[in-house]
Amino acid sequence: xxxxxxFNAAQEAxxxxxxxxxxxxxxxxxxxxxxxxxxRPEIVPLAVKESNLPEGRINGELGRTTGxxxxxxxxxxxxxxxxxxxxxxxxxxxxxxxADIRRMLTPIGPVVVFGASNFPLAFSTAGGDTIxxxxxxxxxxxxxHPAHPETSKKVAECIHEAILxxxxxxxxxxxxEGGITEGQALVKHPQAKAVAFTGSHAGGKALFDLANQxxxxxxxxxxxxxxxxxxxxxxxxxQNLDGLAKAFVSSxxxxxxxxxxxxxxxxxxxxxxxxFENAISAELKDIASAPMLHPGIAQAYYDSIQFLESREExxxxxxxDPKHLINGSTALAEIKASDWLSDHIFQKExxxxxxxxxxYQSQEELEEIAKHLHGQLTITVWADEEExxxxxxxxxxxxxxxxxxxxxxxxxxxxxxxAMQHGGPYPSxxxxxxxxxxxxxxxxxxxxxxxxxxxxxxxxxxxKEGNPLGIWRLVNGEYRQ
Amino acid sequence: xxxxxxFNAAQEAxxxxxxxxxxxxxxxxxxxxxxxxxxRPEIVPLAVKESNLPEGRINGELGRTTGxxxxxxxxxxxxxxxxxxxxxxxxxxxxxxxADIRRMLTPIGPVVVFGASNFPLAFSTAGGDTIxxxxxxxxxxxxxHPAHPETSKKVAECIHEAILxxxxxxxxxxxxEGGITEGQALVKHPQAKAVAFTGSHAGGKALFDLANQxxxxxxxxxxxxxxxxxxxxxxxxxQNLDGLAKAFVSSxxxxxxxxxxxxxxxxxxxxxxxxFENAISAELKDIASAPMLHPGIAQAYYDSIQFLESREExxxxxxxDPKHLINGSTALAEIKASDWLSDHIFQKExxxxxxxxxxYQSQEELEEIAKHLHGQLTITVWADEEExxxxxxxxxxxxxxxxxxxxxxxxxxxxxxxAMQHGGPYPSxxxxxxxxxxxxxxxxxxxxxxxxxxxxxxxxxxxKEGNPLGIWRLVNGEYRQ
Numbered sequence: 008x009x010x011x012x013x014f015n016a017a018q019e020a021x022x023x024x025x026x027x028x029x030x031x032x033x034x035x036x037x038x039x040x041x042x043x044x045x046x047r048p049e050i051v052p053l054a055v056k057e058s059n060l061p062e063g064r065i066n067g068e069l070g071r072t073t074g075x076x077x078x079x080x081x082x083x084x085x086x087x088x089x090x091x092x093x094x095x096x097x098x099x100x101x102x103x104x105x106a107d108i109r110r111m112l113t114p115i116g117p118v119v120v121f122g123a124s125n126f127p128l129a130f131s132t133a134g135g136d137t138i139x140x141x142x143x144x145x146x147x148x149x150x151x152h153p154a155h156p157e158t159s160k161k162v163a164e165c166i167h168e169a170i171l172x173x174x175x176x177x178x179x180x181x182x183x184e185g186g187i188t189e190g191q192a193l194v195k196h197p198q199a200k201a202v203a204f205t206g207s208h209a210g211g212k213a214l215f216d217l218a219n220q221x222x223x224x225x226x227x228x229x230x231x232x233x234x235x236x237x238x239x240x241x242x243x244x245x246q247n248l249d250g251l252a253k254a255f256v257s258s259x260x261x262x263x264x265x266x267x268x269x270x271x272x273x274x275x276x277x278x279x280x281x282x283f284e285n286a287i288s289a290e291l292k293d294i295a296s297a298p299m300l301h302p303g304i305a306q307a308y309y310d311s312i313q314f315l316e317s318r319e320e321x322x323x324x325x326x327x328d329p330k331h332l333i334n335g336s337t338a339l340a341e342i343k344a345s346d347w348l349s350d351h352i353f354q355k356e357x358x359x360x361x362x363x364x365x366x367y368q369s370q371e372e373l374e375e376i377a378k379h380l381h382g383q384l385t386i387t388v389w390a391d392e393e394e395x396x397x398x399x400x401x402x403x404x405x406x407x408x409x410x411x412x413x414x415x416x417x418x419x420x421x422x423x424x425x426a427m428q429h430g431g432p433y434p435s436x437x438x439x440x441x442x443x444x445x446x447x448x449x450x451x452x453x454x455x456x457x458x459x460x461x462x463x464x465x466x467x468x469x470x471k472e473g474n475p476l477g478i479w480r481l482v483n484g485e486y487r488q
Numbered sequence: 489x490x491x492x493x494x495f496n497a498a499q500e501a502x503x504x505x506x507x508x509x510x511x512x513x514x515x516x517x518x519x520x521x522x523x524x525x526x527x528r529p530e531i532v533p534l535a536v537k538e539s540n541l542p543e544g545r546i547n548g549e550l551g552r553t554t555g556x557x558x559x560x561x562x563x564x565x566x567x568x569x570x571x572x573x574x575x576x577x578x579x580x581x582x583x584x585x586x587a588d589i590r591r592m593l594t595p596i597g598p599v600v601v602f603g604a605s606n607f608p609l610a611f612s613t614a615g616g617d618t619i620x621x622x623x624x625x626x627x628x629x630x631x632x633h634p635a636h637p638e639t640s641k642k643v644a645e646c647i648h649e650a651i652l653x654x655x656x657x658x659x660x661x662x663x664x665e666g667g668i669t670e671g672q673a674l675v676k677h678p679q680a681k682a683v684a685f686t687g688s689h690a691g692g693k694a695l696f697d698l699a700n701q702x703x704x705x706x707x708x709x710x711x712x713x714x715x716x717x718x719x720x721x722x723x724x725x726x727q728n729l730d731g732l733a734k735a736f737v738s739s740x741x742x743x744x745x746x747x748x749x750x751x752x753x754x755x756x757x758x759x760x761x762x763x764f765e766n767a768i769s770a771e772l773k774d775i776a777s778a779p780m781l782h783p784g785i786a787q788a789y790y791d792s793i794q795f796l797e798s799r800e801e802x803x804x805x806x807x808x809d810p811k812h813l814i815n816g817s818t819a820l821a822e823i824k825a826s827d828w829l830s831d832h833i834f835q836k837e838x839x840x841x842x843x844x845x846x847x848y849q850s851q852e853e854l855e856e857i858a859k860h861l862h863g864q865l866t867i868t869v870w871a872d873e874e875e876x877x878x879x880x881x882x883x884x885x886x887x888x889x890x891x892x893x894x895x896x897x898x899x900x901x902x903x904x905x906x907a908m909q910h911g912g913p914y915p916s917x918x919x920x921x922x923x924x925x926x927x928x929x930x931x932x933x934x935x936x937x938x939x940x941x942x943x944x945x946x947x948x949x950x951x952k953e954g955n956p957l958g959i960w961r962l963v964n965g966e967y968r969q
Contacts, residue, residue, distance in 0.1 A: 022884055087967065092928070094907040106897060110907040110928075113887065115920075219700045223863075223914045226921070382704075395946060402946065403503055406594065406937060415941035416587060425965050426575040426591040428938035433704045439596075440707070440935040446965075447573070447591075447936065454921040455928065456887060457909035460896035465876060465883065479967045484906050484927075486568065486960045486967070 008189060010148070014198035016178035017117040017146040024179055025114045025144040028468070029476070031173075032142060033084035039169035040076040043069065043133060046165055050158065054127045057155035059298040059333070060262065068128045075135055075423045079142035082446050088112070089453070091469045091480040096460070106460050109470040112453035114144030116200035119193045121214070122152035122159060123205035124300050125265045131155070132162035132182070135423075135444055136203035136228075143452040146179045148199070150190050154301045159184075194218055194227075201452060204229040205267070205443065208356070208434055215437045228451050230443045232356050233383040233435040234271035234363075235418045238373070238405070240390035240398070244279040251389060252286035255362075258417035260294045263335040264360030265304070268385050268418040271356060273364050274344070274376060280366045284324055287339065287364075291325055296336035299359065305333050308359035312338055315357070320346035327361070335359045344372045354381050370401075377404035382432025382439065385411045385418035408432060410439065489670060491629070495679035497659035498598040498627040505660055506595045506625040509949065510957070512654075514565035517623060520650035521557040524550065524614060527646055531639065535608045538636035540779035540814070545743065546609070553609045556616055556904045560623035563927050569593070570934070572950045572961040577941070587941050590951040593934035595625030597681035600674045602695070603633035603640060604686035605781050606746045612636065613643035613663070616904075616925055617684035617709075622660070624933040629662045629680070631671050635782045640665075675699055675708075682933060685710040686748070686924065689837070689915055696918045709932050711924045713748035713837050714864040714916040715844075716899040717755060719854070719886070721871035721879070725760040732870060733767035736843075739898035741775045744816040745841030746785070749866050749899040752837060754845050755825070755857060761847045765805055765822065768845075772806055777817035780840065786814050789840035793819055796838070801827035808842070816840045825853045835862050851882075858885035863913025863920065866892045866899035889913060891920065 024032075043050070047069055054065045082088050089112040096107035118140040122131035129135065137147050151159035163182035170179055183189060194202050194217050202218055202225065204211050211229030218227045237255065244251060258270050275283050299305040309329040315321060320342050327338035337360040344367040347353045353363060367373055380386075386409040390398060395414075406412060410431030421429050427445030430436040436443075441451045458466060468475050479488050505513075524531070528550055535546045563569050570593040577588035599621040603612035610616065618628045632640035644663035651660055664670060675683050675698050683699055683706065685692050692710030699708045718736065725732060739751050756764050780786040790810040796802055801823050808819035818841040825848040828834045834844060848854055861867075867890040871879060876895075887893060891912030902910050908926030911917040917924075922932045939947060949956050960969050 026884070081965070085965075090928075092907040094903070094905040103901070105903060105905075106894075108903060108905060108907040110909050116888065215705070216700070219697070224696070224918065225914075392943065395943060399946075403507070407597065410936065411938040411940060412942065413587075413940040414943060414946075420584070422575070422586060422589060424575040424586075424589060425962055426573040426589040426938055428591050428936045430936075432935075437705065440931075442936060447571075450921075454913075455891070455909045455911075455923060457892040457907055459892055459894040461893065462873065462876060462895060465880075465895075481906055484562070484566075486969070488967070 008192040010192055010196050013148060013181050013183070014117055014196050017148060017181060018198055020146045020176035020178040021114070021116055023176055024146065029083040029086040032144065033080040035169060035173045035175060036076050036080035036138065036142060038172055039133065039166060040073040040080070042165045042168050043073050043162070046161065050128070050161055053161055054155060054158040057158050058127045058300055064262065065128070068126060071423065072128045072133060075129065076133065076138050078423060078446060079138050079449065082449060083142045085478070086469065086476050087479040088446070088449055089469055091478060093470065093480055093482045095483065108457055108459050109461065109466065110455055110457040111467065111469050112450065113456045115452055115454050116145060117198055118145045118147050118452055119199050119202045120147050120149045121190060121202070121204040121206065122150065124152050124154040124304065125262070127155040127158045128162070130205045132159045133166055135448055136205070139448040140203065140452045141179070143449045145200070145452045148181045148183060148193055150193055151182060151184050153186060156184065191217060195221060197223065199225060201225050202227040203443070203451065207231060207358070211437060227437050228441055228443060229437040230267060230430060231434060231436060232267035232358065233381070233385070233431065234354060234356050235268050235383055235385045235387070236272040236274060236380065237270050237387040237389060238274045239276065239279070239283070240394040241276045241278050242391045242394050243389045244276070244283055246391060248279070248282060248286050252283060252290050254417055256287055256290035256294065258419045259362050260337055260360045261419050263297045263299050265300060265358065266419050268421060270387065270418055271362050272354070273362055274367055274373070275364055277366050277368050280364070284341065284364065288324060291337050291339065294337050296328065296331065296334040298333045299335040302333055304358065305335060308335055308357065308361070311357040312361060315340065324364070337361070339364060341366060344368065344376060348375060348379055373401055374404060377401055377408065380408045382435045383409040384429060384431045384435045385409055385413060387413040387418055410435070410442070489673040491673060491677050494629060494662050494664070495598055495677050498629060498662060499679055501627045501657035501659040502595070502597050504657055505627065510564040510567040513623060513625065514561040516650060516654045516656060517557050517561035517619065519653050520614065520647060521554040521561070523646045523649050524554055524643070527642065531609070531642055534642055535636060535639040538639050539608045539781055541743065549607060549609045552904065553614060556610065557614065557619050559904060559927060560619050560930065563930060564623045566959070567950065567957050568960040569927070569930055570950055572959060574951065574961055574963045576964065589938055589940050590942070590947065591936055591938040592948065592950050593931065594937045596933055596935050597626060598679055599626045599628050599933055600680050600683045601628050601630045602671060602683070602685040602687065603631065605633050605635040605785065606743070608636040608639045609643070611686045613640045614647055616929055617686070620929040621684065621933045624930045626681070626933045627660045629664060629674055631674055632663060632665050634667060637665065672698060676702060678704065680706060682706055683708040684924070684932065688712060688839070692918060708918050709922055709924060710918040711748060711911060712915060712917060713839065714866070714912065715752035715835060715837050716749050716864055716866045716868070717753040717861065718751050718868040718870060719755045720757065720760070720764070721875040722757045722759050723872045723875050724870045725757070725764055727872060729760070729763060729767050733764060733771050735898055737768055737771035737775065739900045740843050741818055741841045742900050744778050744780050746781060746839065747900050749902060751868065751899055752843050753835070754843055755848055755854070756845055758847050758849050761845070765845065768820065769805060772818050772820065775818050777809065777812065777815040779814045780816040783814050785839065786816060789816060789838065789842070792838040793842060796821065805845070818842070820845060822847060825849065825857060829856060829860055854882055855885060858882055858889065861889045863916045864890040865910060865912045865916045866890055866894060868894040868899055891916065891923070
């Protein structure tokens, strides 16, 4: 496999594209959003067919995708995201004069993006990773997910339509098909500057290791899912047992459990365990099994369940029913906190609609759980006001273990906005200091550069005297527009 | 080696310290700056003795150290650095209501810091890495540099005096002595959350690899130096040949060349090469050799020079004189650009007052050089206004290769301010998206966390309604104070 010509073209496109204004980049993204919308009638049926996801969901996902594109378009048109920081010259400073130093974020170069099987649109070809890289100013070499090849090709065509319409270099986006070998070759290519990935732990970790072994190591932004624990407290359960059971089951089984924020772990006080279990069981009864994304995912789900069934610490409240291999059937097991604490295997994500209910007996156990917990994308706390007041220390501990901490609702449904943080401590991601959803995701594909005593006419507009772009800048340590 | 008790104590200190206000953290740092200043009479002679650096330099370095501490104190007292981002709830949004989501940076936990031999104060015990970690809210486990053990111990005592005076937990800072084994054990400890290092490429890369092989990989912020090329253009040289030769030699030989921003590579047009070489030679004559930091550094310097002397591509303008092993004697070699381009070995840093003058013949060669160049902390362009106008493409290429691009002056003398970027593409650092000098250095030790529907009374002050800290926040995508 030789990707030299692809990367050479991408690098050339980069040297042109990075210097376009935020306005021009934003208009390109807006054009892309429009074009995707205009191809909705072709895209949706393809994605439905290739993902087994219902049409309503795919229609919503396309809206999420274009909404996300518009968010990044607005972000780069506004322009303040580049963190312009200016320390003007102080020629008369003693003992030494200060030079004029101006710093901003600059795009890093060609980015390799891997699509996710569970979001054929929003986390795939024109998904968050691709769009935040393009918004930052980086060309994208996109490795299509083999689970939805036709959808991917169609969306790639839309991207090229937008590139053409805006008169941009075609190599700004390259669609690469293939398997693991192709993916590895892309990550190893000397001209790749970063990798973005959403998928399994095994996949993300392998790319991370590969990228670190390069002659020039590059960052891998891998979002690898997690079990997204929910901590339940007795009063809160008492107040709304059925409502919470319904919310939990609905989040657990949404999209046949195929979300990285799927709640696979729920901590329940012993006093309420039986009642809550019954309420959950009642809800689960009404959930029909449904086709998973592809046979490989279903197979992996049932294999994981089968492995867990061999563990005597678990009592099965509802067993999975693997008779139709493509269909995901819900499963729920219960375990004592002391047993759960004894083996890290009980924290391993089972991708699908399976949850482990962990029954705790005491505050001490809760704190031990918090310390023992692996890094998570999200943690949810269901407690009433009084209970929360007594849990400040626990919450302090839980903050160390997640990227997003919820006090209401469920972890599924990741809002695309300015404040979203989708990324937590390892093993949920390989880069806990970044997010793969929301405005801040753009920063993964930029690095700071400082210009010292650069002549005004050469400076990027973002750093020029008089602030021609009208962006927010930190000047001599003070925020100014 | 078992560092469990050290890390347990640091973790406990962290859970307390991270929740202090920016004001309290800032006051702790200010106290430390005062205490260091009050111990100046003891610290300076120790550092002079252990580093062979002149008293004037060490006195200046202590001022730089306390100045840096005050910068971070101001930064955390002001508080906006945490990037508060608020997307308020939209209960009436359709089709789905929006939850209240609030994001900020939060400290990551215990940080392992390695001191640098060439800055016994400003990049060591209470240097930029330690201070930016403490400012962020992280405890520091500091691995003392064996080249200045007494200085390090004395500064550690000052830190503990400040901790005691402010009533903070002693484990906020731990001073660890030892060698490579101890350093490796610290990096491998499961409770370590990040590593900061300033030193050689071999040292930094080894820690980077070690940290990536951990069960939980952690970031290594290693600043590993570079050759900091200067690109000279004919008109500029014509205008000020002697002045530029003087500036170059002064930067090259400052501190016996023991700076990571030391200009070890200078690109000169053929038309001016002979004249510039003569001017440099004249300047070099007046530079007396001076003791290097320690015998190991001097040995490595002469070993590198000796290796280069075996390369026939180099013509030696001034040979090093290794007769007093501890003394660093300047050396200068000349090479044709075509030869320089033929082997990456000519880009390897020689730590000390050695430079390679590369003679180029054409614009094409210059652009090839820019593409061939490894990642650098700094690149300097010496060109007059007219010449710059013709070099926009070259400058575009050079931006890809450095963290700081200078158009006047010399790369040594790294200003500590808000806009400084000290960190460039690999191999100059392992984390080009960060800086180890200046206000932004604090972000290395923080990661984002989002709170969803967190009750107001539990929210950190930085995210509360009404903005009680009066910091700058991004609310619904708009900057507000």
